Amino acid sequence: MRAAPPPLAGGTPGPDALAPLLHTVLDALRAGAEQRGGPLPAGGPQAVARHIDALGTALPETGTGADEALTTLVRTLAAGAADPAHPLCAAHLHTPPLALAAAADLAASALNPSMDSWDQAPVASALEALVTTALAAEVFPDATHPDALVTTGGTESNQLALLLARERHGPVRTVVGANAHHSFRRATWLLGLPEPVVVPTPRGTIDPHALHDTLTTLTGPVLVAATAGTTDEGLIDPLPQLADTCAAHHAELHVDAAYGGPLLFSHAHRHLLDGTARARTVTVDLHKLGWQPAAAGLLAVRDATDLAALGHTADYLNADDDTEAGLPDLLGRSLRTTRRPDILKTAVTLRALGRTGLGALVDACMERAQELADLVEKTPGLDLRDRPVLTTVLFRPSDADDETVAAIRRTLLAEGRAVLGRAHADGRLWLKATLLNPHATTEDLAQLITLAEGSTHR
Numbered sequence: 535m536r537a538a539p540p541p542l543a544g545g546t547p548g549p550d551a552l553a554p555l556l557h558t559v560l561d562a563l564r565a566g567a568e569q570r571g572g573p574l575p576a577g578g579p580q581a582v583a584r585h586i587d588a589l590g591t592a593l594p595e596t597g598t599g600a601d602e603a604l605t606t607l608v609r610t611l612a613a614g615a616a617d618p619a620h621p622l623c624a625a626h627l628h629t630p631p632l633a634l635a636a637a638a639d640l641a642a643s644a645l646n647p648s649m650d651s652w653d654q655a656p657v658a659s660a661l662e663a664l665v666t667t668a669l670a671a672e673v674f675p676d677a678t679h680p681d682a683l684v685t686t687g688g689t690e691s692n693q694l695a696l697l698l699a700r701e702r703h704g705p706v707r708t709v710v711g712a713n714a715h716h717s718f719r720r721a722t723w724l725l726g727l728p729e730p731v732v733v734p735t736p737r738g739t740i741d742p743h744a745l746h747d748t749l750t751t752l753t754g755p756v757l758v759a760a761t762a763g764t765t766d767e768g769l770i771d772p773l774p775q776l777a778d779t780c781a782a783h784h785a786e787l788h789v790d791a792a793y794g795g796p797l798l799f800s801h802a803h804r805h806l807l808d809g810t811a812r813a814r815t816v817t818v819d820l821h822k823l824g825w826q827p828a829a830a831g832l833l834a835v836r837d838a839t840d841l842a843a844l845g846h847t848a849d850y851l852n853a854d855d856d857t858e859a860g861l862p863d864l865l866g867r868s869l870r871t872t873r874r875p876d877i878l879k880t881a882v883t884l885r886a887l888g889r890t891g892l893g894a895l896v897d898a899c900m901e902r903a904q905e906l907a908d909l910v911e912k913t914p915g916l917d918l919r920d921r922p923v924l925t926t927v928l929f930r931p932s933d934a935d936d937e938t939v940a941a942i943r944r945t946l947l948a949e950g951r952a953v954l955g956r957a958h959a960d961g962r963l964w965l966k967a968t969l970l971n972p973h974a975t976t977e978d979l980a981q982l983i984t985l986a987e988g989s990t991h992r
Contacts (some may be wrong), residue, residue, distance in 0.1 A: 561696045685831035768922060844869070
C-alpha cells in the first residue's frame with residue numbers, strides 16, 4: 535500500500551502539521567547556537583567543510599524522516615552560522631532579524647502566495663500595494679503620486695533605477711562617486727549602457743564642485759547616483775547640494791539609500807537624509823536598518839507613471855480581458871515572475887512597532903556606534919578613522935601595517951571570537967564594525983576593543 539504523502543503547510547490542517555515540526559526546529563536552533571557558543575564557528579573553512587562532509591550524502595536512497603532531517607540540518611546550520619544576533623558579529627550590513635518579522639515570514643512560506651498574478655495572491659497583492667504606497671510617501675512626502683516596488687535588495691533596486699532611466703531617455707550616462715556601490719557598474723553592463731563616469735571621492739563623499747565639473751563635460755541624458763550610507767564607511771553624500779547641481783545641469787538624481795534610508799523613521803536622525811526627496815528614484819533596504827529577514831528591498835519612485843515601462847503581458851497571468859474586468863495586473867511590479875510575499879513581514883513590523891518603535895531601534899544603533907567610537911578614542915594604541923555618521927566604525931592599531939590589520943581580522947574569524955569587516959580609507963586598511971544590533975551593550979563593545987587589542991600582541 536502506498537504511503538500517504540507528507541503533510542502540507544497550508545490549508546486548515548497545515549498549522550497542526552507545522553506545530554511539532556516548529557518545536558523540532560526551535561530546539562535545533564537553540565542546540566546549534568549553544569554548540570557554536572560565539573558569533574561564528576571556530577576553525578575556519580576547513581572545519582566547516584568537515585562538519586558538512588560528516589552529514590553524508592545529500593540525497594539518500596531512503597529518507598531519514600522529518601524529525602531527524604530537521605534536527606540534524608538545522609542544528610548544523612545554527613552551529614555553523616555567522617549569527618548577526620550575536621553582538622560580536624559586526625562585519626557587514628547583515629542584520630539580526632526581529633523575531634516578529636521571522637514569525638511573519640513563516641506564515642508567508644506556509645501560504646506561499648506567488649506575487650505574479652492576483653489569483654495566486656489576492657490579499658497579499660492588496661497588502662503590498664498598501665504598504666509600498668505608505669513607504670513611498672515616507673521617501674517622497676511632497677510627491678503627488680509616489681510608489682515603490684519590492685525588490686531583493688540594493689543591487690536589484692539600483693539596476694531597476696538605471697533601467698527606468700534608460701527607458702525614459704535611451705542610452706543614459708550614469709555618474710557615480712568612487713564611493714558608490716559596485717552594483718552600478720554591473721547594472722550598466724547588464725543593461726548595455728556605457729560604463730559609469732566616476733567622480734573621485736578623496737574624502738569619502740562626492741564633492742558638488744567635482745560633480746559640476748564632470749557634468750559640464752557630458753552631453754545627453756545623465757543620471758547621477760548619490761549614496762546615503764556607503765558600504766565601507768557609512769557616509770552620506772551632500773544630497774541637497776548634489777540635487778542643486780543636478781538641477782543646474784538638467785541631470786536626474788538617484789539616491790542609493792540602501793543603508794541609510796530607514797533613518798526616515800527616526801525623528802532624531804532623519805535630517806541626515808535631507809535632499810533625498812528631490813531624487814527621481816531612491817533605493818531603500820529594510821533588511822539592513824529595518825531588521826527584516828532577507829530579502830526586503832525597495833525602489834521608491836517619485837512618480838508612479840515611471841513604472842509603466844515595466845509593463846509586460848503573459849496571457850496566462852494577466853490577459854487583457856482579465857485586466858479590463860478589474861483583476862490587478864502584477865507583472866509590472868517586478869522583473870521577476872514568481873516572487874515571495876516579502877511585504878508581509880514588513881507590514882507586520884510596521885504595524886507592531888510603528889514609526890516610533892522603528893525609530894527607536896535606529897537611534898539605539900546610532901548610539902552604539904558613537905559609544906564604540908568613544909571607546910576607540912580612549913584606548914591607547916588604537917586609531918579611529920573618524921566619528922561615525924551612521925552605524926559603521928573604522929579603527930585600527932596605531933602602529934600596525936595593513937598585513938597585520940588583515941591578519942587580526944582573520945585570526946578573530948578563525949578562532950570564532952568576532953566577525954569584523956575590513957575597509958580601505960585614507961590609503962590604509964581598517965577594521966570595520968557595522969553595528970546593527972539594538973541589543974548590543976557597552977560591555978559588548980568593550981569586548982570588541984579588547985579582542986582587537988589582544989590580537990595585536992600575538
